[in-house]
Every structure is written in structure tokens, then in C-alpha cells.
Amino acid sequence: MTQIGEIALWVALLVGAWGATLAFVGGRTGRGDLVLSAERSVWVVFALLATTAGAIISAFLHDEFRYEYVTGHSNRELPFFYKVTGLWAGQTGSLVFWSLLLALFSSIVVFQNRRRNREFMPYVTGTLLVVLVFFLTVIVTQSNPFTTLDFTPTDGRGLNPQLQNYWMTIHPPALYLGFTCFTIPFAFCVSALLSGRLDTRWITTTRRWTLVAWFFLTIGIIFGMMWAYVELGWGGFWFWDPVENASLLPWLTGTAFVHSVMIQEKRGMLKMWNVLLMMSTFLLSIFATFLTRSGLIESVHSFAQNLPIAYTFLAFLGVMVVGTAGLVWWRRDRLAPESRLESFLSREAAFLLNNLLFVAAMFAVLWGTMFPLISEGVSGHKITVGPPFFNRVNIPIGLLLLALLGIGPVIAWRKATARNLRRNFTLPVSVALVVGTVLLATGVRHVYALLTFVLASFTMTTVVVEFWKGTRARARIEGEGAAVALIHLVQRNRRRYGGYIVHAGLVVLFCGLAGKAFGTEKEVALSPGEWVDIRSAWGHTYRLTYQDMSWYTAPNMTKLVASMDVRIDGRRAGVMASEKRSYRQREEVVSEVGIRRAWNEDLYVILAGIEDMDGVVRGTNPRPLATFHILVNPLVPWIWLGGLIMAIGTLTALWPSAEAPPRVRAPRLSAGARPARVPEPELVEA
Amino acid sequence: MRIRTIRALALAVLAAASSVPLRAQDPATSPISADDAMRVANAAETQLRSPVTPGHTLDMCPSAEASALRDTVLWQAKQGMTSDQIVEDVIGRRGEEMRIVPRHSGTGLLAWIAPPFVLLVGAGALTAKMRRMRRGASADLPETAAPITADDRALLDRALRQMEREEAAS
Numbered sequence: 009m010t011q012i013g014e015i016a017l018w019v020a021l022l023v024g025a026w027g028a029t030l031a032f033v034g035g036r037t038g039r040g041d042l043v044l045s046a047e048r049s050v051w052v053v054f055a056l057l058a059t060t061a062g063a064i065i066s067a068f069l070h071d072e073f074r075y076e077y078v079t080g081h082s083n084r085e086l087p088f089f090y091k092v093t094g095l096w097a098g099q100t101g102s103l104v105f106w107s108l109l110l111a112l113f114s115s116i117v118v119f120q121n122r123r124r125n126r127e128f129m130p131y132v133t134g135t136l137l138v139v140l141v142f143f144l145t146v147i148v149t150q151s152n153p154f155t156t157l158d159f160t161p162t163d164g165r166g167l168n169p170q171l172q173n174y175w176m177t178i179h180p181p182a183l184y185l186g187f188t189c190f191t192i193p194f195a196f197c198v199s200a201l202l203s204g205r206l207d208t209r210w211i212t213t214t215r216r217w218t219l220v221a222w223f224f225l226t227i228g229i230i231f232g233m234m235w236a237y238v239e240l241g242w243g244g245f246w247f248w249d250p251v252e253n254a255s256l257l258p259w260l261t262g263t264a265f266v267h268s269v270m271i272q273e274k275r276g277m278l279k280m281w282n283v284l285l286m287m288s289t290f291l292l293s294i295f296a297t298f299l300t301r302s303g304l305i306e307s308v309h310s311f312a313q314n315l316p317i318a319y320t321f322l323a324f325l326g327v328m329v330v331g332t333a334g335l336v337w338w339r340r341d342r343l344a345p346e347s348r349l350e351s352f353l354s355r356e357a358a359f360l361l362n363n364l365l366f367v368a369a370m371f372a373v374l375w376g377t378m379f380p381l382i383s384e385g386v387s388g389h390k391i392t393v394g395p396p397f398f399n400r401v402n403i404p405i406g407l408l409l410l411a412l413l414g415i416g417p418v419i420a421w422r423k424a425t426a427r428n429l430r431r432n433f434t435l436p437v438s439v440a441l442v443v444g445t446v447l448l449a450t451g452v453r454h455v456y457a458l459l460t461f462v463l464a465s466f467t468m469t470t471v472v473v474e475f476w477k478g479t480r481a482r483a484r485i486e487g488e489g490a491a492v493a494l495i496h497l498v499q500r501n502r503r504r505y506g507g508y509i510v511h512a513g514l515v516v517l518f519c520g521l522a523g524k525a526f527g528t529e530k531e532v533a534l535s536p537g538e539w540v541d542i543r544s545a546w547g548h549t550y551r552l553t554y555q556d557m558s559w560y561t562a563p564n565m566t567k568l569v570a571s572m573d574v575r576i577d578g579r580r581a582g583v584m585a586s587e588k589r590s591y592r593q594r595e596e597v598v599s600e601v602g603i604r605r606a607w608n609e610d611l612y613v614i615l616a617g618i619e620d621m622d623g624v625v626r627g628t629n630p631r632p633l634a635t636f637h638i639l640v641n642p643l644v645p646w647i648w649l650g651g652l653i654m655a656i657g658t659l660t661a662l663w664p665s666a667e668a669p670p671r672v673r674a675p676r677l678s679a680g681a682r683p684a685r686v687p688e689p690e691l692v693e694a
Numbered sequence: 695m696r697i698r699t700i701r702a703l704a705l706a707v708l709a710a711a712s713s714v715p716l717r718a719q720d721p722a723t724s725p726i727s728a729d730d731a732m733r734v735a736n737a738a739e740t741q742l743r744s745p746v747t748p749g750h751t752l753d754m755c756p757s758a759e760a761s762a763l764r765d766t767v768l769w770q771a772k773q774g775m776t777s778d779q780i781v782e783d784v785i786g787r788r789g790e791e792m793r794i795v796p797r798h799s800g801t802g803l804l805a806w807i808a809p810p811f812v813l814l815v816g817a818g819a820l821t822a823k824m825r826r827m828r829r830g831a832s833a834d835l836p837e838t839a840a841p842i843t844a845d846d847r848a849l850l851d852r853a854l855r856q857m858e859r860e861e862a863a864s
Contacts, residue, residue, distance in 0.1 A: 241756045249749045364817060371813075616756065
């Protein structure tokens with residue numbers, strides 16, 4: 009099986025290169041047979057890569073430790089689930105997985121567009137295959153998953169303990185899905201530039217792909233935060249690590265793109281800007297992959313330093329930057345706006361400001377991430393840039409974006425009048441002022457947190473008012489009940505109201521982030537029977553009594569579990585467990601935190617140290633002194649809730665409309681047919 | 695009389711100033727509550743890098759080495775040192791690589807000024823662009839529109855018909 013996988017990898021590279029060449033030649037010469045051949049090679053590449061991925065999983069499941077990749081990321085006792093997810097646990101496998109997902113999406117695009125968008129497809133197919141060929145070249149030449157060892161060890165090194173977590177099994181795939189999905193609109197963008205069809209068709213055609221990419225990238229980032237929160241054991245969820253930042257960069261430009269395309273669709277403006285944003289989003293996705301794999305920037309997430317891969321990625325990035333910039337320059341005349349901006353007080357202007365802020369945030373994150381390398385280049389000394397820098401620079405930008413989240417959707421297109429502003433903003437501003445006053449009166453003095461809650465209440469009110477106004481109007485016109493009217497309102501305009509739901513989710517998420525300002529923490533050393541009190545920002549006090557330490561062996565590890573009795577203001581509230589796990593193959597000890605969740609806060613207990621761990625295991629010291637790091641994290645559950653609401657909102661916007669417009673099918677493109685003779689397709693989404 | 699008073703005041707200020715370090719090292723004469731010490735220590739820990747994990751601040755790193763350094767930082771806070779003093783002390787003993795927040799001088803200043811600079815330049819460029827867009831797109835557009843091709847005409851007609859159908863349906 010594994011030999012077949014390796015052969016499939018090589019054949020995929022050859023077929024991909026063949027297909028890419030045919031696609032561009034077919035597009036240039038207008039030969040439909042070449043284009044069809046290129047499209048079929050996409051399906052073949054997908055089938056071959058699926059075979060390769062199956063072979064890697066098979067090697068994991070059968071403990072084939074002669075393979076370096078399997079030995080480095082598995083062992084005999086590793087649970088079945090983690091053996092399957094071993095495919096993306098390391099550099100090599102994750103590159104195969106990246107390619108497999110891209111091949112899958114490329115196949116779907118080719119299938120969807122077999123009878124429409126034919127004038128785009130040669131260059132779309134070619135672009136997708138060029139990206140695939142690049143990844144396959146890296147895999148085959150520099151990171152082959154089928155590299156064998158000189159000898160076959162009896163057991164593997166095991167999977168990194170911190171990756172043995174359920175969030176970690178779905179966080180990387182979600183991110184990869186987002187990164188690879190953005191390749192589809194990028195390919196259509198390149199195709200639009202090459203074919204000169206720079207109207208809104210490439211945008212409307214790929215709208216759903218863009219939203220799918222954004223959806224996966226968003227949930228991927230949230231899953232990563234959840235993993236960091238439960239696994240890294242420091243009480244936080246985002247620490248501006250270079251690899252975390254790398255996933256945020258395309259999200260920021262992608263979010264700007266999702267907004268700015270609306271201006272092009274409605275007003276025919278920002279054509280050039282949208283092309284640049286889409287190209288930046290794709291290039292930043294590749295940059296994120298490069299950053300994770302090059303090891304040039306120190307990160308707890310990155311794979312080991314691999315300079316050949318780093319330089320290969322840099323070369324590819326360089327070629328893509330020059331190539332895409334050249335294309336934009338070549339087509340600059342066709343990217344002129346079709347209409348003019350009528351007022352600074354308009355939705356167009358608000359969206360432009362929103363775009364500026366997203367791009368500024370992207371630059372700030374990119375700059376901070378790369379600054380260690382930049383400073384080393386400038387002064388010879390590497391200057392580390394940590395979370396305080398990113399927080400100071402990005403929080404003000406985030407607050408401005410939070411305000412625009414409320415302003416943008418309700419300010420009028422073209423030109424807002426004083427009456428429009430009064431009608432839309434009187435209630436939200438009033439609510440925000442009341443919330444601010446109440447918070448000040450209750451003693452909230454943390455400026456950023458205060459501003460977050462004020463702006464969040466403003467934005468949330470605009471969202472609620474939009475739903476309320478729409479529902480009321482529909483109920484009156486159609487004679488429906490409120491609930492039915494609300495459902496029909498969303499059904500009739502999923503994109504708009506889905507967007508509002510996403511905004512509501514982001515507001516909830518921002519509140520969750522602001523809750524960090526009111527966190528409390530203590531680090532104490534306790535003997536069994538001793539207790540510690542810690543006060544919550546909500547006014548109650550937790551009393552945690554260290555009961556005892558137990559230990560037992562589990563597959564792949566030994567666990568030491570400290571149990572703590574929890575009381576809230578004297579009332580019994582259950583027992584919490586916090587663990588130290590010793591993984592046999594890795595000889596690493598990691599903490600598993602104990603979390604007591606409530607709707608408004610988390611009680612978070614880290615077993616930071618055990619005085620005599622060996623004594624506990626041997627039974628000579630069953631009641632050891634233990635050090636606990638205890639945190640009360642207000643509003644953290646709101647972050648996950650906000651993420652969930654955002655996901656629901658995106659799915660609402662994505663869901664196909666029940667009232668789909670009638671489709672006019674173009675005739676099937678037969679081999680030998682020239683795309684120039686194929687009638688123009690209709691305007692439908694992919 | 696007035697000069698004497700000024701001299702006396704100056705001496706008093708000097709004496710008070712000179713006594714600050716002494717008092718800072720003696721918790722008995724300058725007590726600092728446990729909560730305040732924790733706050734000072736936390737402030738210092740967020741400006742220092744973990745001795746083990748790249749990119750982690752000292753306060754977030756779960757390693758034993760970081761825990762030991764946190765104990766030292768807390769002890770220094772209990773001695774009355776400010777967070778800045780603690781940060782400089784740790785960097786002085788362990789090297790500049792322990793600094794996780796760039797300085798506001800030298801090369802570190804570059805880190806701080808570039809993002810707001812780019813934001814300001816972007817805002818300026820956006821304002822200028824919006825002014826141009828407001829004045830009219832005529833400057834950006836060709837004097838006469840390019841002739842429409844038969845293919846584009848067919849596409850346009852089809853799109854218009856589709857719009858009409860959609861409007862009729864709604």
C-alpha cells in the first residue's frame with residue numbers, strides 16, 4: 009500500500025505539471041480539448057493524492073516504523089484516532105494534507121463549472137494546478153513522507169503530547185480548509201485578469217467559496233484558541249505567537265475582501281482594490297504555510313527549522329508576488345471605477361474605512377511577527393516582539409472596527425442624510441451611553457474594557473434594531489406572526505441577515521476578550537487539606553481545598569490527578585481535577601488543566617508542580633505538597649459563544665436560497681470544441 | 695529666613711529621596727501588601743520573555759524554569775521594586791533577549807512607529823482617493839466608452855432579462 013502511495017505522489021506531480029501546461033496553452037490558443045484534458049488531470053491528481061494520504065494513514069495504523077515520518081509522530085500505544093490524524097501531525101504529512109484538500113476543492117470547482125464559466129476555466133484550472141505542482145514538488149523533493157530509516161525501530165517516538173487533544177485534531181484541518189479554499193477565488197481572480205473579464209462575475213461566481221474559506225479560517229482560529237486554552241496551561245487563549253499570527257493575516261485581508269466586494273457589486277467601485285485584496289489573501293495563506301514550515305521565526309507551533317523548504321517557499325512567494333503584480337499592472341486600465349463616491353457620510357466610505365483598518369491591523373501583525381528578523385537585519389540583534397506589543401497596537405484598531413461594525417451596515421448607501429443618521433443611530437448611541445454610565449457607576453475603570461462594552465452595546469443595538477425593523481415590516485405587510493416573519497426575513501435575504509448574525513457573534517466575542525481585564529489569579533503551594541480563596545470579578549469568592557493526589561496508568565501515559573473541593577461563598581460547588589501527564593515515549597510531563605465552566609466565567613486550575621512526583625507513583629508519598637496556579641477568567645465562555653454565533657451567521661449567509669433564479673444552461677463543451685464558440689454562461693454563483 | 699526655609703526644604707527632599715532605596719529594600723519599613731506585590735510582579739512578568747519557550751511571556755510559561763524566575767520576580771516585588779526596575783534587573787542579569795517588549799528607542803522604536811505611520815499614510819491616501827472619487831470618476835474613466843461586443847451585448851441582455859424575471863417573481 010505504501011509503495012503505491014509513493015508512486016501515486018510522483019505520478020500526481022507529473023500529471024499536475026502536464027495539466028497546468030495544457031490549461032494555459034488551451035486557454036491561450038482556445039483549444040477546448042486541451043482544456044478538458046487539463047480539467048481531467050485535476051481529478052486524476054485528486055485521486056492520486058487521496059491514494060497517497062490513504063497510504064500514509066495505513067502506515068500509521070500498521071505501525072510501519074521504517075518510515076521516518078511514522079516513527080517521529082506515532083508509537084504502538086497511540087490511540088487509533090491520533091494515528092489517523094497523524095497525517096497532519098508533522099510537516100511532511102501536513103503538506104500532503106494541504107495538497108489533498110486543494111486537489112479536492114479544485115476537483116469540485118472543475119465539476120461545478122463543467123458547463124458554465126467556460127471562459128474562466130482554462131486559467132482557473134491552470135492556476136490551481138500550478139499551486140498544486142508547487143506543493144507536490146516540495147513534498148517529493150524536500151519533505152517526502154515515505155523517506156525510510158536505515159533501520160526499523162521497534163517503536164516510534166510518539167506524538168507530541170500537546171497534540172494529543174481533540175481540538176488539535178480539528179484545528180489544523182479547519183485552518184487548511186480555509187487556506188486552500190481561498191485559492192479558488194484567487195484562481196478566478198487570476199483568470200479574470202488574464203482573460204480581461206474584470207466585471208463582477210469572478211466575484212459573484214466565487215462568493216460562496218470566499219465565504220466557505222472565511223468560515224473555515226474563522227472556526228480554525230477559534231479552535232486553535234480553544235486548544236491553547238485547554239492544553240497550553242497558562243489560562244490564556246491567544247498569545248500572538250508567529251504561527252497564530254500567520255493564520256490571522258489572511259483572515260484580516262479576507263474579511264476586508266468580504267466587505268469590499270459588496271461595494272463593487274452595488275456600485276462598481278474598488279475593482280483594483282478587490283483584486284489586490286484577494287491576491288494578498290492568497291499570498292498571505294502561502295506565507296502562513298511558509299512561516300509554519302520554515303522555522304525562521306521561533307514559535308511553539310512551528311515545525312523544525314528547514315531552510316531548503318523556507319527558501320523554496322520564499323522563491324514561490326516571490327514569483328507569485330511579481331507575477332500577480334505584473335498582471336494587475338497590465339490590466340490597470342480595466343480596473344477603473346464605474347461610479348463615483350457621493351459623500352464621505354455613506355456606507356461606501358464606512359466600508360473603505362473598515363478596509364483601511366483591516367489592512368492596518370494586518371500590517372501591524374505582520375510587522376510585529378517579522379520584526380525579530382527585520383531588527384536582526386538592521387542592527388544585528390534580534391528583538392523579540394511579544395503579546396504586549398501586539399495588544400497595544402491592535403486593541404485601538406480593534407475598537408475602531410467594533411464601532412464600524414455597528415455603523416457600516418445601517419448607514420445609507422451613496423449619501424447619508426441627517427435624518428437617516430438620526431433615525432438609525434439615536435437608539436444605539438443612547439444605549440451605549442447608558443451602558444457606559446452604568447459601568448462607570450459600578451466601578452469599571454479599565455479604559456479598553458469600558459470602551460469595548462460601550463461600543464459592543466452600540467453595535468449590538470444596531471443589529472437588534474435591524475432585525476426588529478425587518479421583522480415588524482414583514483409581519484405588517486405579509487400578516488405573519490413575529491417568529492414566522494423573522495424566519496422568512498432571514499430566508500429572503502440570507503446574505504444580509506447572516507452578516508448581521510456574524511456581527512452579533514463578533515460583538516459577543518469582543519466582550520469575552522474584554523473580560524480578561526477583570527481576571528484574578530493566585531499561585532499557591534498547598535498540602536492536602538489546605539485551602540485557598542480567590543475572588544471573582546462578579547463579587548463571589550471561590551474556596552478551593554486540595555483533597556488528595558491520585559495516580560493511575562492509562563494507554564500511552566501515567567496520570568497524576570489532584571482533586572480539589574470547590575465552594576462558592578461557602579456553598580459546595582463540586583470537585584475539580586487537575587492533572588500532570590507523563591507520556592512514556594516522549595518522556596515529557598505536561599499539565600492538563602481543570603476548568604469549571606459557568607455562563608459568565610471559568611475557574612481555571614493548573615497543577616503547576618508536585619513536590620515528590622516519584623514518591624506519589626511509588627506510593628511512598630501519597631499526600632505531596634503541590635503548587636497550583638488558579639485563575640478566574642471572566643467572560644471567556646463568551647468567546648466560544650461568539651465564535652459559534654459567527655459560524656451560524658456564516659452558514660446562514662452561505663445556505664443556498666430556496667428561490668434560486670432560473671438557470672440557463674450552456675451546452676456541454678465537447679472535446680475539440682473551442683471555448684470561443686461556447687455561448688456565454690449565465691450569472692450564477694459557483 | 696526665606697533662604698533658610700528653602701534650604702531646609704531642599705534638605706528634607708534630598709533626605710526623603712535618599713531614603714527611598716533603603717526603604718525599598720526593607721519590607722518592614724515599607725510594607726507592600728501581597729496583592730500589590732502580585733500586581734507589580736504580574737506587570738513585570740508580562741514584559742519579560744520566558745527563559746524556555748519562544749514567544750511566551752514569563753507570566754504564561756508553564757515550565758519549571760519560568761516558575762522559578764516568577765518566584766524571584768515576586769520576591770523582588772515584595773522588596774518594593776517597581777515593575778520597570780524588576781524588568782531591567784532581570785534583563786541586566788540574563789541578557790537583552792529576555793526583553794519581550796521592544797524599547798522605545800534605537801531599533802526597537804521602529805517596531806512602534808511603523809504601524810501607526812502606515813495607518814496614518816493609509817488614512818491620508820484613502821482621504822485623497824475619496825476626494826478624487828467624489829469629484830467624479832470622469833478623470834479615471836476614458837473619454838468615450840469602448841464599443842460593446844456582440845458577446846457582451848448577449849450577456850447584458852440575458853442579465854437584464856434575468857433581473858426582470860427576478861423582479862417579477864418578487
